[in-house]
Amino acid sequence: MSLQTNSMTQSPLVCLRELNKEYGKFTAVDHINLDIKKGEFLTFLGSSGSGKSTTLSMIAGFETPTSGEILLNDASLIHIPSHKRGIGMVFQHYSLFPHMTVRDNIGFPLDIRKVAKDERDQKVDEILKLVQLEAFADRRPSMLSGGQKQRVAIARALVYEPEILLMDEPLGALDKKLREELQDELRLLHKRLGITIVYVTHDQDEAMRLSERIAIFKEGEIVGLGTGKDLYRKPPNAFVASFLGNSNFLKVSVTGSASAMLNKQHIEVENVHEVPIDQKAVLMIRPENLHILTPEQAEKEPLMAGFNQLSGTVNESVFLGESLTCSITIPSGEKVVSKNIATEQPDLAPGSTVFIRWNSKLSSLYSKWEQSDINKNAA
Numbered sequence: 001m002s003l004q005t006n007s008m009t010q011s012p013l014v015c016l017r018e019l020n021k022e023y024g025k026f027t028a029v030d031h032i033n034l035d036i037k038k039g040e041f042l043t044f045l046g047s048s049g050s051g052k053s054t055t056l057s058m059i060a061g062f063e064t065p066t067s068g069e070i071l072l073n074d075a076s077l078i079h080i081p082s083h084k085r086g087i088g089m090v091f092q093h094y095s096l097f098p099h100m101t102v103r104d105n106i107g108f109p110l111d112i113r114k115v116a117k118d119e120r121d122q123k124v125d126e127i128l129k130l131v132q133l134e135a136f137a138d139r140r141p142s143m144l145s146g147g148q149k150q151r152v153a154i155a156r157a158l159v160y161e162p163e164i165l166l167m168d169e170p171l172g173a174l175d176k177k178l179r180e181e182l183q184d185e186l187r188l189l190h191k192r193l194g195i196t197i198v199y200v201t202h203d204q205d206e207a208m209r210l211s212e213r214i215a216i217f218k219e220g221e222i223v224g225l226g227t228g229k230d231l232y233r234k235p236p237n238a239f240v241a242s243f244l245g246n247s248n249f250l251k252v253s254v255t256g257s258a259s260a261m262l263n264k265q266h267i268e269v270e271n272v273h274e275v276p277i278d279q280k281a282v283l284m285i286r287p288e289n290l291h292i293l294t295p296e297q298a299e300k301e302p303l304m305a306g307f308n309q310l311s312g313t314v315n316e317s318v319f320l321g322e323s324l325t326c327s328i329t330i331p332s333g334e335k336v337v338s339k340n341i342a343t344e345q346p347d348l349a350p351g352s353t354v355f356i357r358w359n360s361k362l363s364s365l366y367s368k369w370e371q372s373d374i375n376k377n378a379a
């Protein structure tokens with residue numbers, strides 16, 4: 001295994017073109033277009049049944065597309081069997097051979113490729129070191145913990161140096177602490193090897209922790225693609241805003257290119273996503289971008305240009321250690337939730353009147369108000 005620095009370039013390694021998969025009348029993957037860059041860590045994130053695994057399986061060659069194209073280095077993969085694609089795969093269930101030692105499990109892909117014994121042993125030793133399993137080399141899988149078994153599965157997938165590693169919820173069976181440890185290991189491994197990784201998860205924290213880019217799946221389509229930071233800060237639609245992190249969604253009517261009516265109050269808006277004037281729309285504000293002031297504070301601190309202010313009544317505030325969340329009812333009857341650093345927030349008794357302020361730059365406006373667009377993560 002040759003170690004190299006992560007040399008991500010802009011040329012796509014894999015291209016999905018109008019990739020489609022139907023099971024009878026049901027469309028599991030709906031004409032997806034996606035370029036996967038050489039060396040990147042790309043995660044497919046979405047709720048259960050959104051088509052992530054089916055897309056991954058088509059890249060791996062376990063599923064045949066109904067239509068569309070998969071290109072690897074500009075050559076079609078459609079008629080290439082999975083074992084000839086040069087793609088490694090790791091699943092949630094380790095599928096290790098129980099009768100073989102760790103060393104032999106890892107060496108297995110080299111054995112079936114008839115790699116000479118010396119070279120095989122050298123590669124297995126290198127990879128055992130890489131995944132920190134040297135001390136366990138002669139154990140059988142039944143003598144390993146879940147995390148160690150998954151490291152063997154990852155080592156086995158990496159040992160023959162595939163160009164791409166596909167991982168389908170590989171850490172899903174592990175407890176939270178171990179999962180986080182392995183996430184850190186995986187990120188470092190990716191940096192050291194410079195391999196292209198396509199990873200499937202429904203866990204947004206995991207996606208954020210691991211990935212250079214995230215593709216958000218909804219009903220067989222990719223509805224958001226970008227770095228975790230960009231998708232979180234400037235979500236392209238209300239679904240992405242609700243899926244990645246918590247959000248407040250408020251109903252507004254658009255009155256101008258940078259203005260809207262919220263209940264009976266004019267507000268300034270930015271990041272307007274294709275909303276025609278005079279239309280109803282949805283305003284999204286992250287809880288951490290809502291600042292709460294007591295009436296005394298609001299009187300002392302003038303409202304800065306570009307900021308909006310609403311009055312509200314506190315329902316409850318919850319102390320979470322570092323942060324404090326506060327649920328507030330605004331004059332439209334809608335509830336918003338704020339989340340601020342605990343030391344920077346005044347004590348707020350239920351029933352007290354407060355003012356809420358936010359920078360319009362940190363809000364987004366979307367055209368649709370459809371409950372189905374808003375995921376359960378809404379604040």
Ligand SMILES: Nc1ncnc2c1ncn2[C@@H]1O[C@H](COP(=O)(O)OP(=O)(O)OP(=O)(O)O)[C@@H](O)[C@H]1O
Nearest residue numbers: 023026028046047048049050051052053054055202
């Ligand atoms: N062999 C099959 N026959 C019929 N429907 C299928 C088949 N495989 C998958 N599906 C359906 O296709 C849709 C997408 O499935 P897929 O496994 O890709 O979703 P997913 O996003 O990976 O979900 P999960 O996180 O639960 O694995 C689901 O509704 C699923 O029921």
